[in-house]
Amino acid sequence: MLKDGIELYEFKPVLERRRRTWYEIVTGSVIPAKGKNKSSLHAKFFDVDGKVFIGSFNFDPRSTYLNTEVGLVIESSQLQTQISVMLDQHLPQVAYQLKLNSQGQITWLDYQANGQVIEYDKDPGTSRFQRTMIKAVSYLPIEWMM
Numbered sequence: 001m002l003k004d005g006i007e008l009y010e011f012k013p014v015l016e017r018r019r020r021t022w023y024e025i026v027t028g029s030v031i032p033a034k035g036k037n038k039s040s041l042h043a044k045f046f047d048v049d050g051k052v053f054i055g056s057f058n059f060d061p062r063s064t065y066l067n068t069e070v071g072l073v074i075e076s077s078q079l080q081t082q083i084s085v086m087l088d089q090h091l092p093q094v095a096y097q098l099k100l101n102s103q104g105q106i107t108w109l110d111y112q113a114n115g116q117v118i119e120y121d122k123d124p125g126t127s128r129f130q131r132t133m134i135k136a137v138s139y140l141p142i143e144w145m146m
Contacts, residue, residue: 007097009091010096011043012095047084048080050076050077050080051073051080052076053074055070056071093113096108096109101121107119
C-alpha cells in the first residue's frame with residue numbers, strides 16, 4: 001500500500017494525560033493505555049470518495065468467518081471532510097506515520113510537539129523478543145486464517 005502512495009498511520013499505544021498518576025511519579029514510567037497489558041483495540045479507519053469506514057474488521061477470511069468483527073461504512077461527503085480536517089490536525093500527535101525508506105523498508109515517524117521528528121526502523125514499543133516471536137510465527141502454516 002505504501003508503494004502505491006497510500007498514507008498509512010499506526011496509532012500510538014500510550015495515551016498522554018495532563019496529570020501524571022502516582023505510579024508514574026514514583027517510577028518515572030508511563031502507564032500504557034491498557035494498563036500492563038500491551039494489547040489494544042486495533043481499529044481500522046479510512047476515508048475515501050465521500051465514504052468513511054470505522055471498525056475492527058480485517059478484510060480477511062478469518063474476520064469474515066471466524067472472528068466477531070464489525071465495520072461501519074458511512075456515506076457522507078460532509079462527514080468525510082470534517083474527519084479529514086480533524087485527522088490532518090491531530091493525527092501526527094496520536095499516531096506514527098509509516099513510510100518507506102530508500103531501501104524500501106518500513107519506517108515509523110513520530111512527530112513530537114516541539115517539531116522534532118523521530119524515525120524508527122523497527123516497530124516502536126516492541127522488544128527484540130517480541131519481533132523474534134512474530135517472525136517465528138510468520139513461518140507457521142496459518143495462511144488460510146489470514
